[in-house]
Amino acid sequence: MKIVQTPLIIGNWKMNPQSVKMAEALFKDVQKGIARVRGVDVGIAPPAVYFSGLEKLAKGKRMMLVAQDVFWENLGARTGEISAPMLKSLGVSAVIIGHSERRALGESDEDVNKKILATLKTGLDAVVCVGEKKRDTHGDYLSLVEKQVRAALAGVSKAKLSHVVIAYEPIWAIGTGNTATSSDAHEMKLFIQRVISDIYGRSVLSRIRILYGGSVNAKNAEELCTKGEVDGFLVGGASLRASEFITIIKIASK
Numbered sequence: 001m002k003i004v005q006t007p008l009i010i011g012n013w014k015m016n017p018q019s020v021k022m023a024e025a026l027f028k029d030v031q032k033g034i035a036r037v038r039g040v041d042v043g044i045a046p047p048a049v050y051f052s053g054l055e056k057l058a059k060g061k062r063m064m065l066v067a068q069d070v071f072w073e074n075l076g077a078r079t080g081e082i083s084a085p086m087l088k089s090l091g092v093s094a095v096i097i098g099h100s101e102r103r104a105l106g107e108s109d110e111d112v113n114k115k116i117l118a119t120l121k122t123g124l125d126a127v128v129c130v131g132e133k134k135r136d137t138h139g140d141y142l143s144l145v146e147k148q149v150r151a152a153l154a155g156v157s158k159a160k161l162s163h164v165v166i167a168y169e170p171i172w173a174i175g176t177g178n179t180a181t182s183s184d185a186h187e188m189k190l191f192i193q194r195v196i197s198d199i200y201g202r203s204v205l206s207r208i209r210i211l212y213g214g215s216v217n218a219k220n221a222e223e224l225c226t227k228g229e230v231d232g233f234l235v236g237g238a239s240l241r242a243s244e245f246i247t248i249i250k251i252a253s254k
């Protein structure tokens with residue numbers, strides 16, 4: 001059974017651009033470029049310091065605000081952290097959790113799980129990143145992704161699954177220009193679906209979008225959509241160039 005979902009494209013700006021002015025200009029350019037594009041959900045994940053300015057621009061329009069991280073407690077002595085209710089109060093509707101750049105700073109599968117539970121409890125969507133450092137011929141990378149998915153979803157009820165998105169982001173493809181092939185992406189989508197259906201049953205698969213991320217650009221997006229059959233993209237570098245990001249969104253909308 002082929003399950004067709006509305007594609008989701010999220011631009012992960014990471015620690016860019018350098019000023020609030022530049023962030024607002026980029027946001028406006030993308031918004032303008034996709035004003036008439038239908039059939040695709042679009043999110044922007046800027047540095048959190050830009051949310052309050054962007055919230056005003058996003059209001060009533062179709063671009064959603066996405067956070068790049070969250071902490072699992074709501075309030076308290078946690079210097080530097082931001083909680084899910086705080087993000088919600090700024091108009092944020094989803095959070096990227098477990099990005100490999102955060103895992104590289106020490107975030108564990110358990111931390112990722114706590115962040116997911118806190119995010120879902122607050123009524124935000126969780127965009128959970130999984131992916132291997134390198135590929136091997138024994139299939140160890142599959143076991144690693146399975147472990148990440150199972151750990152991420154521990155304690156997540158079936159009812160909450162429509163608020164979960166999985167982003168498969170092989171680390172070797174992030175920021176390197178080495179995109180996964182459409183068959184790599186497709187194989188991994190099917191594999192992740194199998195892991196999820198093992199836990200929850202096949203019926204839930206229509207509720208979880210599985211994105212691909214890692215050097216997505218205007219040239220490879222089409223094949224990743226059509227042959228890779230992914231449900232959208234998490235786009236890093238290319239999301240900082242408005243016209244390229246708009247092209248990717250348009251490709252996904254078809």
Ligand code: PGA
Binds near residue numbers: 173213234236237
């Ligand atoms: P990239 O980043 O598109 O620049 O490879 C993707 C990501 O890290 O989410």
